[in-house]
Amino acid sequence: MSVLVYTESQEGQFKKVALEVASYGKAVAEQLGTTLTALAFSANDPSQLGNYGVDKVLNVTSASRFDAKVYANAIKQAAEKENAKVVIVSSSADSKYLAPLLAIELDAAYASNVVATPTEVSPFTVKRSAFTNKAFSFTSLNTDVKLIGLSKNAYGLVENSGSATTEDFSPTLLDSNVEVKSVDRSTDKVTIADAEIVVSGGRGLKGPENWGIIEELAEVLGAATACSKPVSDLGWRPHSEHVGQTGKPVASNLYIAVGISGAIQHLAGINASKVKLVINTDPEAPFFKAADYGVVGDAFEVVPILIEKLKEFKSQNA
Amino acid sequence: MKILVCISHVPDTTSKINFAEGDTKFDTNGVQFVINPNDEFGLTRAMWFKEKQGASVDVVNVGGPETESTLRKALAIGADGAIRVNTQPMDGLQVAKELAKVVQDGAYDLVIAGRESIDYNGGMVPGMLANLSGSNFINNCIGLEIEGNQATAIREIDGGKETLSTQLPLVIGGQKGLVEESDLRIPNMRGIMMARKKPLNVLEPLNTEASTTTNRFVKPAPKGAVKLVDIDHLDDLVNMLHTEAKVI
């Protein structure tokens, strides 16, 4: 028996979520008194996962780019080879794409959005978020093999002094039924999914021409930019920046909301962020009730000063 | 082309989330139920295929009689027929199995589901359904065109999007982008009148067992009060973010 984690990489480099599922997988393996295997696809340095508690890495070098069906089937083959009873994936777009396919392949119960290590191993019970972060449920998985989707930033990275053996793994690869025509990914910008810090602007900014201060604040912090729903509906910002219940979820360390009122649908999507800073002219804005830090004031005055202060701080702490 | 749109019956986004029966069940008291927002975008896209390409569109829900008002709303928006599989949804796998039976029996070419429903956020029914029914699958779908047997879809990925081509039969997990917010339809009087005459078939379930059990719900711990900082003291704010919150 073992625990298997699917560790995603991009251009050969492990993504942060891969290191997080490895760290989490290590804790689950210890709880079960077993070892941790990782499955990677075309990773440049698979042994790196040893630093996060992985005992063995199966590295697939024969697969081409991501295809949910092909990858799900390869993960299943790895799970069978390793006799894995618990399989763990992340909450990236790719993991959420392949996980339900994998659940059927493995005949496994699947719990998504898991936020902590199992509260019990028999029956195998996990805590997951539900109602878009307005509640949690304790859910038992009643099948022999269990599939877990770990929420982003719920466990964090835990370094480990172990080392991992690596093995080339050549699963039988299914034919793909989905052909990629084109990919449009901005490589120079921090994505909302990966960002430690997200700077988000709302209708309070009055128009797209005023986004300079949001972008500059994000740049100083190495943050991703986001926006409220009406801002994307009005075409001030692209849909890909819309966060909230009907947009992208945010689970960053710091979420900065500028000129956003804090409607329930907005809050639901960003509540998994650890620390929230709100800048709003209206002291009665509902967002202040959900915030850790707040500045009551005009964004056009507050943000430029904040940028200066952060630059000073960065130069002193560089 | 035969299209099936999966409709999840979910609490309105402004609902207070409370639990009943010793925190084991969602408390529906005073809660307004609506079509799951992700499904609403899909339903509107299906209407486009109906009007422009002559597709037929059925809607389906796995749930008790209380969900029929939501299905009637989908009929009022323009679906041709509705199906309700008469069982309480227990988990994603059970729902996917019930839906796979409907897809198979109805020989649907395209199934439009939402990327997740906003109550339990499982995000698993569309993919499981695709695998169970042997269909191709595109998740986080923000654009869809069908030409004969050929589908072109846009998938949202972390940090961008990609354009994919695949064949029917196809299941998608859809979301905003499939159509614009401003294209969403509100049922009009005529639609509501017509919906009353459209078929709503109630099917008996397969009665498959759920693979998970939800034992208990809890709400997040209440948060402490916000720390307000004056515009003249933003260096204090930077300091707190560094030393206290440790996020910069």
Ligand SMILES: Cc1cc2nc3c(=O)[nH]c(=O)nc-3n(C[C@H](O)[C@H](O)[C@H](O)COP(=O)(O)OP(=O)(O)OC[C@H]3O[C@@H](n4cnc5c(N)ncnc54)[C@H](O)[C@@H]3O)c2cc1C
């Ligand atoms: C089904 C449904 C789903 C939804 N999903 C989402 C979702 O996913 N994400 C989402 O964001 N919304 C969502 N909404 C919309 C949501 O209800 C709100 O309408 C929206 O979040 C408001 O956006 P906003 O805060 O930018 O704008 P507003 O509510 O207009 O707030 C603007 C804020 O800016 C402040 N302000 C004005 N001028 C300044 C200034 N100079 N400096 C600083 N502050 C200023 C104001 O005090 C105000 O608080 C959804 C709604 C529905 C019905």
